[in-house]
Amino acid sequence: MADSDLDNSPAVRRLADWDDETLGSLAEEYDTPLYVTDLDRVTENYLRFSAAFPEAHVMYAAKAHTGKSVLESLLSVGADIECAAWGELQRSIDAGAxxxxxxxxxxxxxxxxxxxxxxxxxxxxxxxxxxxxxxxxxxxxxxxxxxxxxxxxxxxxxxxxxxxxxxxxxxxxxxxxxxxxxxxxxxxxxxxxxxxxxxxxxxxxxxxxxxxxxxxxxxxxxxxxxxxxxxxxxxxxxxxxxxxxxxxxxxxxxxxxxxxxxxxxxxxxxxxxGRYIVADAGLILTTVNTIKETPSATVVGVDASLATLIRPAMFGSYHPMLNVTAPEREAHPVTVGGPVCTSADVFATDRPIARPERRDVLAIGNAGSYGYELASQFHSQPRPAEVALEDGEARVVRRRETLDDVTRVEQ
Known part of the structure; x- marks a missing residue:
C-alpha cells in the first residue's frame, strides 16, 4: 500500500461508511447470518498503527480474529503474530508465519x-x-x-x-x-x-x-x-x-x-x-424474520443470535446497527433480538433504526474483533459463513456450517 493510500484511510470506519448496495448483494448471494471482513481495511489499520510507532515492533494479537485470511493479509505487510494458545500458534504457522x-x-x-x-x-x-x-x-x-x-x-x-x-x-x-x-x-x-x-x-x-x-x-x-x-x-x-x-x-x-x-x-x-486492527474491518449481516408490536416495545426478530455475536450478552457491549435494505426510512426505536431462548439474546434495546420490515437485512457493525472468535453452536445452530472483501472482490473464506458439522464429533 502506498503512503498516499494510508493517508486517505480514515482513523475509524463507521458502519454508515460501508456500501449498502454491496452489503445487500452479499446477503442475497451468501445468505445470513453472514460475517463480512474487509481485508484491505485490516492491513490499513495495521499500517496506520505501525506508522504511529516507527521505533517499535508491532505484532498482531491473534485472539482478536484468527481467521486464516486475516493472518495471511497481516503477514503480507510484515506483521508478526502474538498467540495466546497452541491453536493460535498452529494457525499462524499454517498461514505462513x-x-x-x-x-x-x-x-x-x-x-x-x-x-x-x-x-x-x-x-x-x-x-x-x-x-x-x-x-x-x-x-x-x-x-x-x-x-x-x-x-x-x-x-x-x-x-x-x-x-x-x-x-x-x-x-x-x-x-x-x-x-x-x-x-x-x-x-x-x-x-x-x-x-x-x-x-x-x-x-x-x-x-x-x-x-x-x-x-x-x-x-x-x-x-x-x-x-x-x-x-x-x-x-x-x-x-x-x-x-x-x-x-x-x-x-x-x-x-x-x-x-x-x-x-x-x-x-x-x-x-x-488486536481489536484496533480488525474491529471496524468486520460486520454481521442478519435478516429480519419477525416484527412484534407490544405495549412496551417493538421487537424485531433476526436470524443472528448471541451464538453469532456474544459481546452484547457477555459485556453489555454496544454495536451500531443499520437497516441495509432501506436506510432512508424514518427511524423508529426498536428492540432487536435473536432466536436463542434467553433474555440475553438482544443486540439493541429501544434503538432508533430505519423502520425494519420482514426480510430486511440489518448490519451489525464493529464485529471484526472477538466476533467469530467467540461464536458458538448454542441451540445446535451451525456457525455462519464468512466472506472476505479484497481489492473489490468477495470470496468465501469460511463456509457456513451444517448440522453435520455440529454433530460430527459425537459418538
Whole structure:
C-alpha cells in the first residue's frame, strides 16, 4: 500500500461508511447470518498503527480474529503474530508465519499447550514463551525447555471498556509486581530472559490513556530494574469507538503518551494491537424474520443470535446497527433480538433504526474483533459463513456450517 493510500484511510470506519448496495448483494448471494471482513481495511489499520510507532515492533494479537485470511493479509505487510494458545500458534504457522517470530503468551497453559510450544521451539529456537506464573517455569523445566522467556508483569492497574477485560489488576494475569526481580534472577539462571510483558486491559480510547499509561510507567520502571533486556512488551488494548458519537483513538497523542510513560529503556519496545486492527474491518449481516408490536416495545426478530455475536450478552457491549435494505426510512426505536431462548439474546434495546420490515437485512457493525472468535453452536445452530472483501472482490473464506458439522464429533 502506498503512503498516499494510508493517508486517505480514515482513523475509524463507521458502519454508515460501508456500501449498502454491496452489503445487500452479499446477503442475497451468501445468505445470513453472514460475517463480512474487509481485508484491505485490516492491513490499513495495521499500517496506520505501525506508522504511529516507527521505533517499535508491532505484532498482531491473534485472539482478536484468527481467521486464516486475516493472518495471511497481516503477514503480507510484515506483521508478526502474538498467540495466546497452541491453536493460535498452529494457525499462524499454517498461514505462513515463521515460528521463530512467534510469541506465545501462556495464561495457565494446559499441558498440551506447553507440550506443543516446547516441541515447536526444538526446531524454532526464536520462539518466545511469555510466562505469568513461576509454576509455568517449573513445568517448562520438566519438559527440558531452557529457551527464550519473557515475564508477564501484573502492574496492579487495570484499564479498558469492562471489568472483565481489565487484566492489569487481575491476579489471574502475570507475576505480582514486587516479585518480578526475584523471578527475573531465576529465569536468567535457568532460561534465556529476553523480555518483560504487560497488558493492562482492552478497549482503551483517548480518555482512558492516563490510567493506561500509569500501568506502562510501572512496566518501564521494572524494565530498568531487571535489565538488560531484548524487548519490553506493553501489550495491546487500544480500542475503537463502538458508539457513533465516540471519537476515534488519537494515535499521535497515544504514541506520545506511551513514549513518555515507558521512559528511557535499553530494549526494543513491543506492542500487540488486536481489536484496533480488525474491529471496524468486520460486520454481521442478519435478516429480519419477525416484527412484534407490544405495549412496551417493538421487537424485531433476526436470524443472528448471541451464538453469532456474544459481546452484547457477555459485556453489555454496544454495536451500531443499520437497516441495509432501506436506510432512508424514518427511524423508529426498536428492540432487536435473536432466536436463542434467553433474555440475553438482544443486540439493541429501544434503538432508533430505519423502520425494519420482514426480510430486511440489518448490519451489525464493529464485529471484526472477538466476533467469530467467540461464536458458538448454542441451540445446535451451525456457525455462519464468512466472506472476505479484497481489492473489490468477495470470496468465501469460511463456509457456513451444517448440522453435520455440529454433530460430527459425537459418538
Amino acid at each position: 515463521d515460528p521463530n517470530t512467534l510469541q506465545y503468551t501462556a495464561v495457565n497453559p494446559p499441558d498440551h499447550d506447553l507440550d506443543y510450544a516446547v516441541d515447536l521451539a526444538d526446531n524454532a529456537p526464536g520462539l518466545t514463551i511469555t510466562i505469568g506464573a513461576t509454576d509455568t517455569l517449573d513445568r517448562l523445566q520438566e519438559r527440558g525447555y531452557d529457551g527464550r522467556i519473557a515475564i508477564r508483569i501484573n502492574p496492579g492497574i487495570g484499564t479498558g471498556h469492562h471489568e472483565k477485560v481489565a487484566t492489569g489488576n487481575d491476579a489471574k494475569f502475570g507475576i505480582p509486581y514486587e516479585q518480578v526481580p526475584e523471578v527475573a534472577d531465576r529465569v536468567r539462571e535457568e532460561f534465556d530472559l529476553v523480555g518483560i510483558h504487560s497488558h493492562a486491559g482492552s478497549g482503551v480510547l483517548t480518555d482512558d490513556l492516563e490510567d493506561h499509561c500509569r500501568a506502562i510507567e510501572r512496566v518501564g520502571e521494572m524494565a530498568r530494574r531487571v535489565g538488560p533486556l531484548e524487548f519490553v512488551d506493553i501489550g495491546g488494548g487500544f480500542g475503537v469507538p463502538y458508539h457513533e458519537d465516540e471519537p476515534p483513538l488519537d494515535l499521535e497523542k497515544t504514541a506520545e503518551m506511551v513514549r513518555e510513560a515507558i521512559g528511557e529503556i535499553e530494549a526494543q519496545l513491543k506492542l500487540e494491537p
